[in-house]
Amino acid sequence: xxxxxxxxxxxxxxxxxxxxxxxxxxxxxxxxxxxxxxxxxxxxxxxxxxxxxx
Amino acid sequence: xxxxxxxxxxxxxxxxxxxxxxxxxxxxxxxxxxxxxxxxxxxxxxxxxxxxxxxxxxxxxxxxxxxxxxxxxxxxxxxxxxxxxxxxxxxxxxxxxxxxxxxxxxxxxxxxxxxxxxxxxxxxxxxxxxxxxxxxxxxxxxxxxxxxxxxxxxxxxxxxxxxxxxxxxxxxxxxxxxxxxxxxxxxxxxxxxxxxxxxxxxxxxxxxxxxxxxxxxxxxxxxx
Amino acid sequence: xxxxxxxxxxxxxxxxxxxxxxxxxxxxxxxxxxxxxxxxxxxxxxxxxxxxxxxxxxxxxxxxxxxxxxxxxxxxxxxxxxxxxxxxxxxxxxxxxxxxxxxxxxxxxxxxxxxxxxxxxxxxxxxxxxxxxxxxxxxxxxxxxxxxxxxxxxxxxxxxxxxxxxxxxxxxxxxxxxxxxxxxxxxxxxxxxxxxxxxxxxxxxxxxxxxxxxxxxxxxxxxxxxxxxxxxxxxxxxxxxxxx
Numbered sequence: 001x002x003x004x005x006x007x008x009x010x011x012x013x014x015x016x017x018x019x020x021x022x023x024x025x026x027x028x029x030x031x032x033x034x035x036x037x038x039x040x041x042x043x044x045x046x047x048x049x050x051x052x053x054x
Numbered sequence: 055x056x057x058x059x060x061x062x063x064x065x066x067x068x069x070x071x072x073x074x075x076x077x078x079x080x081x082x083x084x085x086x087x088x089x090x091x092x093x094x095x096x097x098x099x100x101x102x103x104x105x106x107x108x109x110x111x112x113x114x115x116x117x118x119x120x121x122x123x124x125x126x127x128x129x130x131x132x133x134x135x136x137x138x139x140x141x142x143x144x145x146x147x148x149x150x151x152x153x154x155x156x157x158x159x160x161x162x163x164x165x166x167x168x169x170x171x172x173x174x175x176x177x178x179x180x181x182x183x184x185x186x187x188x189x190x191x192x193x194x195x196x197x198x199x200x201x202x203x204x205x206x207x208x209x210x211x212x213x214x215x216x217x218x219x220x221x222x223x224x225x226x227x228x229x230x231x232x233x234x235x236x237x238x239x240x241x242x243x244x245x246x247x248x249x250x251x252x253x254x255x256x257x258x259x260x261x262x263x264x265x266x267x268x269x270x271x272x273x274x275x276x277x278x
Numbered sequence: 279x280x281x282x283x284x285x286x287x288x289x290x291x292x293x294x295x296x297x298x299x300x301x302x303x304x305x306x307x308x309x310x311x312x313x314x315x316x317x318x319x320x321x322x323x324x325x326x327x328x329x330x331x332x333x334x335x336x337x338x339x340x341x342x343x344x345x346x347x348x349x350x351x352x353x354x355x356x357x358x359x360x361x362x363x364x365x366x367x368x369x370x371x372x373x374x375x376x377x378x379x380x381x382x383x384x385x386x387x388x389x390x391x392x393x394x395x396x397x398x399x400x401x402x403x404x405x406x407x408x409x410x411x412x413x414x415x416x417x418x419x420x421x422x423x424x425x426x427x428x429x430x431x432x433x434x435x436x437x438x439x440x441x442x443x444x445x446x447x448x449x450x451x452x453x454x455x456x457x458x459x460x461x462x463x464x465x466x467x468x469x470x471x472x473x474x475x476x477x478x479x480x481x482x483x484x485x486x487x488x489x490x491x492x493x494x495x496x497x498x499x500x501x502x503x504x505x506x507x508x509x510x511x512x513x514x515x516x517x518x519x520x521x522x
Binding site for chain 3: 013017024027035037045048049
């Protein structure tokens with residue numbers, strides 16, 4: 001016999017998989033932030049390189 | 055190498071005898087913890103699992119106190135540099151410090167275990183003594199090795215007092231499990247039961263594994 | 279340096295994980311004992327196994343770093359442990375959900391694997407504070423490697439000890455996974471492959487990002503006329519290795 005009937009067990013299983021999804025998406029968001037900072041630094045660097053020598 | 059180990063051990067023991075910093079503090083801490091447990095658990099006497107647990111948790115925390123101080127003198131007074139300059143095997147420092155910590159623990163237990171028997175154990179506790187000695191011996195060896203390793207790791211960090219318990223406690227849990235399981239039958243209310251051999255074997259294994267591990271990595275902690 | 283093959287790896291991970299989840303919900307049969315709750319295992323157990331392998335891998339890279347002094351190994355060690363900690367959070371949360379669904383409590387001490395995992399997690403949670411508190415970059419890398427090695431060796435020791443402690447009083451509930459019927463076994467294997475691929479993908483992402491940031495910083499320093507090497511007294515803002 002199942003430990004819980006299907007309707008009771010459903011939310012728990014769903015919660016577990018959603019936690020996993022949330023972790024992955026939060027990670028993606030953090031990486032996006034890092035990528036943005038990288039892009040900003042590259043911008044700044046290319047400005048330094050292209051400006052005329054002081 | 056034996057001469058180097060003996061020299062360091064002698065120096066540390068002599069310093070401890072002269073200044074009496076660590077051992078009284080550790081012993082006093084153990085006694086206070088027993089009192090705290092009496093009030094925290096609201097019990098007059100313990101037996102079996104509970105008795106074993108209270109004893110070993112207290113000893114573990116007292117060891118953590120000792121770990122903190124083990125390498126402090128070396129760091130602040132240049133002992134590390136002097137040792138590195140000397141033409142000795144670096145493992146000598148590991149062996150020496152582990153022996154010192156073992157000695158400290160033995161001294162503390164000389165006071166703490168009888169006190170524990172008086173304060174929190176029932177009348178028949180005396181028969182537990184031989185078995186208890188065996189467990190204490192093996193567990194002390196393990197605690198000494200882990201303590202030396204964690205002490206050396208933490209002494210170079212800034213938040214030394216915080217890092218030591220954080221790292222040492224999880225590492226000591228297998229030892230704690232084995233020590234408690236081995237001691238619990240000894241402290242039964244109905245009279246001491248025989249010492250479970252398998253847990254002594256686990257303790258021994260823990261000592262060997264951590265000893266080998268410490269031997270392998272300790273040199274890297276001493277490099278400048 | 280670290281980003282090679284990243285795109286195909288990500289696609290493979292996406293395919294494997296999606297395939298695994300599809301199998302879990304549309305193909306794998308319902309477990310006779312635990313019912314629908316058992317489906318959590320297909321997520322929880324692979325996460326746990328991969329996280330533990332990640333910790334051990336961190337230790338192995340620690341050994342490699344101490345042997346060769348190549349900072350790339352130190353970086354890999356750091357990323358592996360960091361990633362395993364994140365997966366570890368997933369393990370503990372899914373394990374707790376499973377405990378609540380099965381036993382009614384948010385935590386049970388009966389499951390030796392879950393308890394051992396908690397202990398290992400608590401140990402490795404100290405990895406970043408340890409790195410943070412050592413300022414000298416070379417010493418930081420060295421001490422971190424020692425810690426990673428001790429932690430990695432500790433994983434099997436801890437699991438055996440806890441299992442022995444629990445086996446005396448409580449039967450293991452996870453035993454059902456050792457003899458799985460065919461469809462369940464297949465689903466489990468695909469889930470394992472998917473989570474493992476995900477772990478490697480995320481590690482590669484992290485490595486590539488960190489490496490790019492480091493090279494960029496070095497480039498910036500050179501262009502603004504500062505010396506290329508990091509001055510020894512500079513306090514690192516993050517616990518990650520600063521140079522490769």
